[in-house]
Amino acid sequence: MEVAPMEERVQMKPILDSYRVLDLTDEKGSFCGKILGDLGADVIKIEKPGGDPARNVGPFYHDIPDPENSLSWMYCNSSKRGITLDIEAAAGRGILKRMVRTADFLIESFPPGYMERIGLGYEAVSAINPGIVFTSVTPFGQSGPYKDYESSDIVLWAMGGIMATCGDRDRAPIRCSIPQAYYCAGLQAATGSMVAHYHRQLTDEGQYVDVSIQESVLLNVPNSVMTWYRFKRNTMRSEGMRIQMLYPCKDGRVVCSIGGTGVGWTQSTIALTNWMAEEGMAEELADIDWHNFNPGAATPEQVQRAEEVLGSFFLTKTKQELYQAAVERGFSLAPSSTPKDLVEDAQLAARGFFIEVEHPELSDTISYAGAPLQMSHHAWSIQGRAPLIGEHNEEVYERELDLSQEQIAILKRDGVI
Amino acid sequence: MIERKQVFEGVKIADFTWSIAGPMTTRELAEHGATVIRVESHKYLCPMRRAGQMMGGSTSINSSFVFANFNTNKLGISLDLSKPKGQEAARRLVKWADIVGESFGPGVIGKFGLDYESVKKIKPDIIYFSTSLQGQYGPHSRYQAWGWQAAALAGFYEAVGWPDRDPTGIPGAYTDQIAPYYMVCALIAALDHRRRTGEGMYLDQAQFEVGVTFAEPSLLDYGVNARIMKRRGNRDSYAAPHGSYRCQGDDNWCVIAVFTDAEWKAFCEVIGNPAWTEDPRFATLSARKVNEDELDRLVEEWTIQHTAPEVMHMMQENGVPAGAVQNNEDLFNDPQLRDRRSHERLNHPEIGAMLHQRPAYRLSRTPCRLVSSGPMLGEHNEYVYKEVLGYSDDEIADMLIEGVITTEADLPGAR
Numbered sequence: 090m091e092v093a094p095m096e097e098r099v100q101m102k103p104i105l106d107s108y109r110v111l112d113l114t115d116e117k118g119s120f121c122g123k124i125l126g127d128l129g130a131d132v133i134k135i136e137k138p139g140g141d142p143a144r145n146v147g148p149f150y151h152d153i154p155d156p157e158n159s160l161s162w163m164y165c166n167s168s169k170r171g172i173t174l175d176i177e178a179a180a181g182r183g184i185l186k187r188m189v190r191t192a193d194f195l196i197e198s199f200p201p202g203y204m205e206r207i208g209l210g211y212e213a214v215s216a217i218n219p220g221i222v223f224t225s226v227t228p229f230g231q232s233g234p235y236k237d238y239e240s241s242d243i244v245l246w247a248m249g250g251i252m253a254t255c256g257d258r259d260r261a262p263i264r265c266s267i268p269q270a271y272y273c274a275g276l277q278a279a280t281g282s283m284v285a286h287y288h289r290q291l292t293d294e295g296q297y298v299d300v301s302i303q304e305s306v307l308l309n310v311p312n313s314v315m316t317w318y319r320f321k322r323n324t325m326r327s328e329g330m331r332i333q334m335l336y337p338c339k340d341g342r343v344v345c346s347i348g349g350t351g352v353g354w355t356q357s358t359i360a361l362t363n364w365m366a367e368e369g370m371a372e373e374l375a376d377i378d379w380h381n382f383n384p385g386a387a388t389p390e391q392v393q394r395a396e397e398v399l400g401s402f403f404l405t406k407t408k409q410e411l412y413q414a415a416v417e418r419g420f421s422l423a424p425s426s427t428p429k430d431l432v433e434d435a436q437l438a439a440r441g442f443f444i445e446v447e448h449p450e451l452s453d454t455i456s457y458a459g460a461p462l463q464m465s466h467h468a469w470s471i472q473g474r475a476p477l478i479g480e481h482n483e484e485v486y487e488r489e490l491d492l493s494q495e496q497i498a499i500l501k502r503d504g505v506i
Numbered sequence: 507m508i509e510r511k512q513v514f515e516g517v518k519i520a521d522f523t524w525s526i527a528g529p530m531t532t533r534e535l536a537e538h539g540a541t542v543i544r545v546e547s548h549k550y551l552c553p554m555r556r557a558g559q560m561m562g563g564s565t566s567i568n569s570s571f572v573f574a575n576f577n578t579n580k581l582g583i584s585l586d587l588s589k590p591k592g593q594e595a596a597r598r599l600v601k602w603a604d605i606v607g608e609s610f611g612p613g614v615i616g617k618f619g620l621d622y623e624s625v626k627k628i629k630p631d632i633i634y635f636s637t638s639l640q641g642q643y644g645p646h647s648r649y650q651a652w653g654w655q656a657a658a659l660a661g662f663y664e665a666v667g668w669p670d671r672d673p674t675g676i677p678g679a680y681t682d683q684i685a686p687y688y689m690v691c692a693l694i695a696a697l698d699h700r701r702r703t704g705e706g707m708y709l710d711q712a713q714f715e716v717g718v719t720f721a722e723p724s725l726l727d728y729g730v731n732a733r734i735m736k737r738r739g740n741r742d743s744y745a746a747p748h749g750s751y752r753c754q755g756d757d758n759w760c761v762i763a764v765f766t767d768a769e770w771k772a773f774c775e776v777i778g779n780p781a782w783t784e785d786p787r788f789a790t791l792s793a794r795k796v797n798e799d800e801l802d803r804l805v806e807e808w809t810i811q812h813t814a815p816e817v818m819h820m821m822q823e824n825g826v827p828a829g830a831v832q833n834n835e836d837l838f839n840d841p842q843l844r845d846r847r848s849h850e851r852l853n854h855p856e857i858g859a860m861l862h863q864r865p866a867y868r869l870s871r872t873p874c875r876l877v878s879s880g881p882m883l884g885e886h887n888e889y890v891y892k893e894v895l896g897y898s899d900d901e902i903a904d905m906l907i908e909g910v911i912t913t914e915a916d917l918p919g920a921r
Contacts, residue, residue, distance in 0.1 A: 241745070435644075
């Protein structure tokens with residue numbers, strides 16, 4: 090069932106449209122504000138004069154390196170307004186404190202202790218607005234022996250435990266070529282902020298939310314610590330890949346599972362081997378009783394033979410042919426998608442997943458990944474493209490904070506905005 | 507300290523989900539005070555109860571710590587939804603609930619009369635969520651597979667690996683660990699909305715789409731620049747050295763990431779300024795990028811003389827981003843995770859003392875509270891059927907005899 094027709098969905102009101110977020114983060118936390126913004130909150134991205142350094146991370150629009158062209162920055166800062174403000178200057182601090190009065194959330198990702206040092210720590214901010222949800226996103230959290238450690242995506246991928254399980258056994262552990270740590274952290278920050286938000290709605294009481302990126306990454310290897318605690322066992326790189334085996338096909342790769350003893354496994358393998366039999370390519374597997382085939386318990390020779398037969402069958406088909414058959418016949422196989430496959434995917438298109446966003450300054454429209462779920466009465470969708478540097482200075486300072494032209498001129502002269 | 511009520515105290519959840527994504531969603535709310543009743547059946551066991559190697563040789567359906575970890579603070583009942591009396595009990599449960607969740611293949615829950623439209627008739631303001639691989643509608647909605655296939659579909663297999671080899675893929679069911687948190691955000695927004703307006707809501711999540719939201723830069727690079735992003739091992743355009751380097755011991759590695767000139771200077775000092783660091787081939791970031799293979803070899807000549815924690819601490823003390831590649835043992839002993847109590851030790855009747863991961867965020871006023879490990883199958887039958895759903899002792903006895911409330915006797919292969 091469709092939650093609501095697509096045309097209606099895009100017309101719906103977003104669900105968080107009565108809340109305001111001050112977003113002081115860099116790349117470590119910007120995805121949190123994007124989530125709240127896509128849900129409809131009025132997110133004001135506050136960058137230092139000159140802009141967030143994360144604007145310099147590629148890939149860039151048409152490969153032209155420019156702070157206004159970073160594609161990942163544009164993605165992580167959609168649905169936000171943008172102003173520049175030097176919060177280290179006394180005047181800048183004063184302006185931020187005024188903005189705190191009408192804000193429901195403040196998100197920041199400075200090193201632990203920085204906000205206190207400049208007089209904008211949780212205590213100072215909550216004294217102005219006791220209901221505020223104040224969220225800090227830092228590599229290792231606000232406490233503990235590593236709280237001041239330097240980090241980057243790869244450091245957190247390593248310290249969070251997932252890297253040890255990625256890669257080939259004969260080479261070094263590797264990270265994902267699409268950096269993931271800050272997406273994990275932004276999502277955890279949004280979740281923690283929303284839990285605090287609900288408490289505030291019930292009690293008017295705000296609170297402090299301390300997010301650790303390391304722990305956010307660790308959620309992706311949920312059995313790791315327990316496996317050591319209980320069995321004193323490590324998980325090797327590519328372990329378990331037997332059941333999530335990657336096979337080459339005519340024009341790429343597919344992921345397919347065979348055998349297994351749980352719900353669905355047997356059914357799936359029989360559906361696949363029936364198809365192979367129709368094409369006369371399953372003879373060598375005729376003696377295997379799939380109802381009782383367990384790759385964990387079978388001999389390596391049996392498993393290897395099954396994989397070889399499957400492998401030569403897959404080589405005769407394209408990704409799309411195999412995927413289509415998997416959908417129609419009900420076996421568990423997925424194409425190993427490239428970005429091109431995703432942009433052309435029929436299911437994503439049918440669900441209206443991609444959102445066309447206008448970029449008038451580029452005289453272009455860019456298609457972005459849309460919502461992580463659909464709601465029956467509300468839009469979860471990009472509300473507008475990411476802001477240019479200082480794009481909403483005038484709107485916010487002049488119209489919303491009632492600063493005079495003169496005051497703004499002075500702030501500009503002093504490099505505060 | 508003032509004893510505060512937990513955030514979701516009084517919020518009631520009828521949890522028909524299974525496996526990973528659904529149970530992790532309701533766990534998050536349970537750890538902040540919601541009452542969650544997880545509905546299971548002995549006839550169709552939750553796959554997490556059979557997470558083989560995690561059970562330590564035990565065949566008991568209650569011995570999986572994976573299940574225990576994903577289902578903290580929940581009440582557990584057993585119920586056969588394919589029986590009319592089972593569906594009647596489920597309707598009573600739905601009437602009790604504020605939130606209903608399910609993660610069957612699309613269309614399945616309707617066979618039990620528990621789809622959103624039916625539930626809405628019983629409880630007009632219900633908040634109802636479905637999480638599935640490809641969503642409730644569309645040409646591939648009936649596609650059946652597992653989380654790792656969703657990860658492959660979303661592009662994460664092609665994105666992990668070495669440029670000169672086939673990809674190695676991302677381990678586990680990556681999208682299963684992302685999906686729950688988006689859903690929690692939406693459920694909280696829905697609860698707030700219902701509180702203000704009295705309106706319920708339906709939520710349809712496709713784990714495939716969830717995955718794509720984390721892979722988007724590669725899609726933009728294709729859509730805008732017509733480029734298919736390549737696997738790069740550990741390389742990064744803005745840093746060198748940048749990789750995991752072999753350290754002393756068996757399969758021990760430390761990550762080092764040098765972005766700025768200041769970090770490069772500090773890095774050289776830590777390794778004792780050997781002559782090669784003066785070589786013009788390594789003087790600037792762009793020179794190091796050109797000679798990166800050679801650079802990595804030289805870095806490793808140094809790291810191999812030290813343990814991974816030594817390399818990390820030496821680098822960090824001088825302001826160079828570095829981190830040990832932590833395996834299960836390292837994570838268990840990690841002083842940072844221990845200091846922050848990343849895991850809670852709870853007693854499970856069959857497993858004994860077990861660790862459970864707490865949320866990755868700390869709330870100052872309303873912290874999570876982990877009070878019980880995942881329930882044994884049917885553990886809370888008596889309490890729930892009697893106290894929550896109002897069945898009499900006689901009715902419960904009948905339901906047990908008729909197999910409406912399932913027991914060990916209903917396990918596949920039990921007879």
